[in-house]
Amino acid sequence: MKKATIKTASDIALIKYWGKKDEELRLPENGSISIKLDGLDTITTVEFDESLSADDVTIEGESNNEETARVSKHLDRVRKLAGTKVFAKVVSKNTFPKGTGLSSSGSGFAALTFAAAASLELDLSERELSILSRQGSGTACRCACGGFVEWLDGDTSETSYSVSLQNVDYWDIRDVVVVVDEGKKKISSTEGHEAARTSPFYQARLDGIQKKIGQMKQAIEQKDFMTLGSLAEKEALEFHTILLTSEVPLIAWYPGTVEVMQAVMSLREVGVPCYFTINTGFNVHVLTLPEYEKVVAEELGKLSLVKKILLAKVGPKPQGIDQHLF
Ligand code: PMV
Numbered sequence: 001m002k003k004a005t006i007k008t009a010s011d012i013a014l015i016k017y018w019g020k021k022d023e024e025l026r027l028p029e030n031g032s033i034s035i036k037l038d039g040l041d042t043i044t045t046v047e048f049d050e051s052l053s054a055d056d057v058t059i060e061g062e063s064n065n066e067e068t069a070r071v072s073k074h075l076d077r078v079r080k081l082a083g084t085k086v087f088a089k090v091v092s093k094n095t096f097p098k099g100t101g102l103s104s105s106g107s108g109f110a111a112l113t114f115a116a117a118a119s120l121e122l123d124l125s126e127r128e129l130s131i132l133s134r135q136g137s138g139t140a141c142r143c144a145c146g147g148f149v150e151w152l153d154g155d156t157s158e159t160s161y162s163v164s165l166q167n168v169d170y171w172d173i174r175d176v177v178v179v180v181d182e183g184k185k186k187i188s189s190t191e192g193h194e195a196a197r198t199s200p201f202y203q204a205r206l207d208g209i210q211k212k213i214g215q216m217k218q219a220i221e222q223k224d225f226m227t228l229g230s231l232a233e234k235e236a237l238e239f240h241t242i243l244l245t246s247e248v249p250l251i252a253w254y255p256g257t258v259e260v261m262q263a264v265m266s267l268r269e270v271g272v273p274c275y276f277t278i279n280t281g282f283n284v285h286v287l288t289l290p291e292y293e294k295v296v297a298e299e300l301g302k303l304s305l306v307k308k309i310l311l312a313k314v315g316p317k318p319q320g321i322d323q324h325l326f
Contacts, residue, residue, distance in 0.1 A: 004118035009315030010040040010107040019196035031153035038315030044092040044111035045325040052087035074136040082120040091325040101281010106139030146317030177310040180256025198247035229275030236277040254282040256305030
């Protein structure tokens with residue numbers, strides 16, 4: 001049992017996963033498409049150690065019972081595959097604020113899965129790693145792949161996995177991540193997924209999603225940035241409509257979120273190609289092309305409610321690294 005460290009990029013969904021048809025297996029109601037984000041990374045070291053009497057989990061320098069329980073439950077899945085009961089030490093850190101709607105659980109559980117499998121020297125395919133990652137966190141299913149990723153909408157655990165539509169070098173798109181708050185988001189995606197069905201618009205969303213996935217795949221294939229951006233922005237607004245109209249309304253946005261959305265639209269009016277998308281948090285992803293990254297970051301950085309800007313580009317699949325965290 002060796003010590004293994006994995007670096008995994010987070011991702012941003014262009015077509016969002018929202019609602020589950022199987023809670024325990026984390027089977028999504030619909031397929032989704034994302035871009036991996038180099039610059040928003042999780043690094044995780046795992047070592048299984050016979051001398052431990054329980055899993056020892058440290059995330060961002062802290063140990064917390066709730067997080068340890070979720071990590072242990074996931075390690076059990078990996079242990080089962082390897083036929084071992086040995087506990088593990090896990091240390092993990094992110095290069096971006098966690099719990100703020102920037103998909104830290106996606107990169108976190110993909111990194112954990114890959115590092116645990118490597119530590120136990122399990123020989124798993126990318127598909128098997130994606131399926132395993134999915135059971136820890138839905139978005140981790142996509143984070144197991146690199147570049148432009150599609151999570152296939154299978155009805156069983158074996159058919160619900162992700163594939164790379166295009167690899168990391170295919171098309172240079174930038175994501176200017178605008179942080180308006182670093183506090184923990186108020187909406188947990190678990191409660192949100194459950195509430196989705198209570199929105200009167202949810203069925204209409206599901207009815208139209210296949211068409212949208214097809215259009216997004218075509219935009220990627222044709223490297224048509226304007227179509228990709230405007231589809232992603234409309235999709236984000238549709239997704240937030242579901243949140244807003246759930247039986248218990250879920251309002252993810254902060255005043256700073258709206259300030260950024262409006263500024264992105266104003267930038268477009270003066271010819272800067274940029275489009276926003278937002279997950280269950282308040283921070284905003286702004287997609288743009290490399291030659292406009294600087295102006296987008298500068299202009300959005302001037303807004304009164306913006307705390308900081310992070311720059312990301314298309315990211316690779318999980319990588320093993322030698323710099324262990326312990
Ligand atoms: O993986 P979860 O349960 O945190 O779900 C997150 C879903 C969204 O981020 C809102 C959309 C997506 O596809 O990433």
